[in-house]
Amino acid sequence: MKKEDFHIAQIIANYIRSESTPLEEKELNEWLNQDETHHKILANFKDDRKVLDGISYIADIDVDVAWKKQRRLNTIRAKKNKRLYLSYAAVFAAIVCTLLGIYQFHFNKEISDRIVPYVGSAHANDILPGSDKGILILSNGKKVPLGPEEQALNETNGIQINSDNNSVAYHNGAIVSQGELLYNELHTPTAGTYQLTLSDGTKVWLNALSELRFPIQFSSDERKVFLKGEAYFDIARDPDRPFKVMASQVTTEALGTQFNISAYDKQFQAILTEGVVKVVGNKNSAKLYRGQEATLAKGSLKVSVADIEKATAWKEGYFYFNEQPLKEVLEEISRWYNVDIKYKKNVRKQRITGTVSRADKLSEVCDVLEVVSDYKFYIINNKLIVYAKETTL
Structure with a gap:
């Protein structure tokens, strides 16, 4: 050939x-x-x-x-x-x-049914935003799709689970001994989010492409969950039982507070919006107060001033970028719209600042990005092509 x-x-x-x-x-x-x-x-x-x-x-x-x-x-x-x-x-x-x-x-x-026609010549097609959906995995391994419909489930030990619209809740949260813990998992796919109320009353918002493993009833001495991806926590106060989130080899410990954790691809960032938390890594630990964040760099935790709006924007329904690298911006967009990002030549590093609704179609998000950046964007099938404005496809 x-x-x-x-x-x-x-x-x-x-x-x-x-x-x-x-x-x-x-x-x-x-x-x-x-x-x-x-x-x-x-x-x-x-x-x-x-x-x-x-x-x-x-x-x-x-x-x-x-x-x-x-x-x-x-x-x-x-x-x-x-x-x-x-x-x-x-x-x-x-x-x-x-x-x-x-x-x-x-x-x-x-291929997704969220791919829809685009009116005009700027893109080959358009893509609808994500929605409230997830998969609940029960202790016996059964997988239950979660969406807008109401469901009533029962775990093997009698715990009642109810889901409707965009959330799932656990009831009858009696305290059990450590050896009797049964675990469930909540998974959100790309283009999906879901809300969870744990048996102690703690509320969790799970962002796209995330997983949370949790006991359906907590033990008498602590409350511990395991996170992959991103979630916002509103912890029910209990001075006798600290709440621990395990993510990317970092433990975030709280008694009753609110914070966001992003732990995609072995990265870690915790932003505290209310109260005080303790973060413990392999090399060091630190206390966070409202308006502070902890990030993991080369195995060590670094504490700095946080942008609180960044921690809450996604669960409030909009993208928020403040001097954020273009690559990170597009990673968020990729997870929410379930698109593959392809970079053409001559794409340089740039930081993006701006906000845009997560309810918008992908083409509308691209319109905003083109205004605040040096790049153009082209949607074709489930792919988003990124190229410098001075070049052509």
Whole structure:
């Protein structure tokens, strides 16, 4: 196979999307004039609905990377004396079919009913925001989808669990001994949030792509839960039983207070909005007072002045960015809209400041980001392409 095969595949993809440059149109015409079979290949692409759906994926493939992979494959085949002698057109058809097969395998798993048409030419489609949804895993392993409908559940020990609209609550929270603890888990997917009321009355708001493991009844000496992702806690006061949140190898301990913990990808940030908490890491510990935050850097906890609005904005329904790196901004957007972020060349580091509603469609969020940054954004399927304003797609 030739590297030019991959290059022509991209040119055809751009042609069918009506995004060809004059140079690409010239190259396409030259390729068409080389062989009558090439005209048939192009005609088949234009008539095949599946190919039209997959064209966008092909257009974004890195030709150099794809060619390097294919060249390694050719070397292996040569060593095994299994060379394939195909016509240029057949080789090209095989390449594109392979690429489309990869596209259909990966994208169909991620396709969402939140992908909706976009009116205009700025984007290929639009994406609706996330919503209140989650998965509750009971002590026997049963998984219960949570959404807007009301549900009444019973755990094996008689604990009553009720869910409605956007929250799930545990009742009959008697104290039990440490050995009798039964655990449940609440998981939120990308594009999902959910609220939880624990058996002691503590309220927890779970952000997108997060997990909370908790006992359905707490022990007599402490209340301990385990977090992955992000959650806001409003702790029910109990001087005799400290409340502990275990996240990213850091313990946050409180008696009755409010705070937000973000613990994605082994990172850790705790922001205190009310009261006092103690944070304990592997190397050191610290007390936090209202308006302070603790972050984990190289295994050590660092305390600094916090931006309280950042801790509460997401649960109040809006994005809040204050000199936040663009990459972190887009990570939040990726989790809430369930999109893959792809950076084009010439994207430099930049910090973003601004607010935008989490109830907006993704295109509306992109409009705001374009005003406050040096970048443009393009939505196609479940992908958000980011590129500098002085460049083109």
